[in-house]
Amino acid sequence: METRSAAMPASQTAASPTMPNSKTSAGSARRGLGAVLKSYFYWTYSRGSFHYDVMVTLILAFIFVTPHLWNFGDRPSPVPSQMHPILVTGDGGHGVIITLQASDASVPAGASDRVVKRALRHAIEPVTGDDIFIERWETVRDADGNLAWKVWAHK
Secondary structure (H helix, E strand, O other): OOOOOOOOOHHHOOOOOOOOOHHHHHHHHHHHHHHHHHHHHHOOOOOOOHHHHHHHHHHHHHHHHHHHHOOOOOOOOOOOOOOOOOEEEEOOOOEEEEEEEHHHOOOOOOOOHHHHHHHHHHHHHHHHOOOOEEEEEEEEEOOOOOEEEEEEEEO
16 A cells, blocks of 8 residues: 655655656766767857857867977977078079088098088088989189089079
């Protein structure tokens, strides 16, 4: 026999399906979290609401914090300064003639053509860029009598 209290309506008795128990409340809490995450993903909250402000704060935190956490290595490489000026003139065709002091290009004595070409290219790269092709080179004396390299190159 079921006893009912006068203060408790029939719909709220212990056997009533509308009263939450531990199984159903845990399931609805999970669905609530899933629904919140889904609404965050699809950006369904209106401006000025708490969840909208949370999403905007997370985005701004991501934008301003991550550059300090990740090292992209995008700093400019240090370029050694040239001790003497590099003279660049046109050769009348499609290339340029570059004259630089021998002391600015570290070419070892008796080096092979490949080593000389690499050293000259490294020395003129700050002026010409890295997409230059060296055709030929020779050693000359400048107006002061100093040893210099004369390099014919084109892009």
